[in-house]
Amino acid sequence: MSQGTTAAQRFYGRWARLYDLLASATPGLARLRDVAVDRLELSPGDTVVEMGCGTGANFPHLRERVGPAGRVVGVDFTAGMLAQARDRVEREGWRNVHLVRADAAAFEPRERVDAVLATFVVGMLDDPGAAVNQWADAVRPGGNVALLDAGQSGRPYAWPVNQAFRGLVLASTPGGRSGFEEPPWAVLDDRVAAARRALSERSVAVADSEHVLGVVRITGGRLP
Numbered sequence: 366m367s368q369g370t371t372a373a374q375r376f377y378g379r380w381a382r383l384y385d386l387l388a389s390a391t392p393g394l395a396r397l398r399d400v401a402v403d404r405l406e407l408s409p410g411d412t413v414v415e416m417g418c419g420t421g422a423n424f425p426h427l428r429e430r431v432g433p434a435g436r437v438v439g440v441d442f443t444a445g446m447l448a449q450a451r452d453r454v455e456r457e458g459w460r461n462v463h464l465v466r467a468d469a470a471a472f473e474p475r476e477r478v479d480a481v482l483a484t485f486v487v488g489m490l491d492d493p494g495a496a497v498n499q500w501a502d503a504v505r506p507g508g509n510v511a512l513l514d515a516g517q518s519g520r521p522y523a524w525p526v527n528q529a530f531r532g533l534v535l536a537s538t539p540g541g542r543s544g545f546e547e548p549p550w551a552v553l554d555d556r557v558a559a560a561r562r563a564l565s566e567r568s569v570a571v572a573d574s575e576h577v578l579g580v581v582r583i584t585g586g587r588l589p
């Protein structure tokens with residue numbers, strides 16, 4: 366794993382509780398999570414892997430779709446985030462949610478799964494295109510991969526929105542500006558674009574949408 370990986374684990378380990386609060390209670394976020402999960406076209410009994418699951422804010426949305434006969438597998442490399450996710454799973458008594466501590470960029474499930482979800486994750490990966498290709502390889506033919514990410518808005522009135530966004534990115538980037546040749550928001554935009562491009566190239570059908578003044582993008586791809 367790279368140096369950045371270690372910084373990310375330290376950062377998210379330290380802020381896991383606060384992150385959980387924000388991830389679960391930010392107004393409007395649950396609706397966006399629902400849109401992303403809809404793109405997976407899940408059915409009862411399906412198995413879905415969430416890469417970089419964090420504290421498990423997507424689990425209720427995923428469980429609702431796969432039902433009690435389905436399985437949700439959450440993968441994350443930060444122990445503190447997984448501890449919060451484990452608390453959530455135990456509190457709710459969910460028996461079909463399994464947690465794995467692993468590098469999502471290299472994770473290969475034992476068998477092909479029905480779908481893969483990654484929300485607010487690809488911007489943290491050194492090679493998001495390669496990761497998305499790996500995730501697509503893990504999904505059965507006809508299954509789906511969905512990505513939800515934030516980035517700078519391309520809308521005409523975007524200047525003030527993007528200033529606010531940049532501040533948020535700086536505050537939430539492990540290590541701040543250090544270690545990046547470009548500003549972190551530009552790195553984030555490039556990585557999200559690379560991930561979406563890789564998903565589009567692998568997919569036979571793509572559903573793409575922008576939300577929150579163009580700051581949030583949700584891309585779902587159905588594999589051949």
Ligand SMILES: C[S@@+](CC[C@H](N)C(=O)[O-])C[C@H]1O[C@@H](n2cnc3c(N)ncnc32)[C@H](O)[C@@H]1O
Nearest residue numbers: 388417418419441442443446468469484485489
């Ligand atoms: C911004 S949080 C998003 C958490 C969750 N997906 C959500 O929507 O609330 C990013 C998460 O990705 C995890 N992460 C980042 N890179 C990872 C990697 N290479 N392997 C596993 N987890 C990773 C971090 O530990 C963190 O929990």
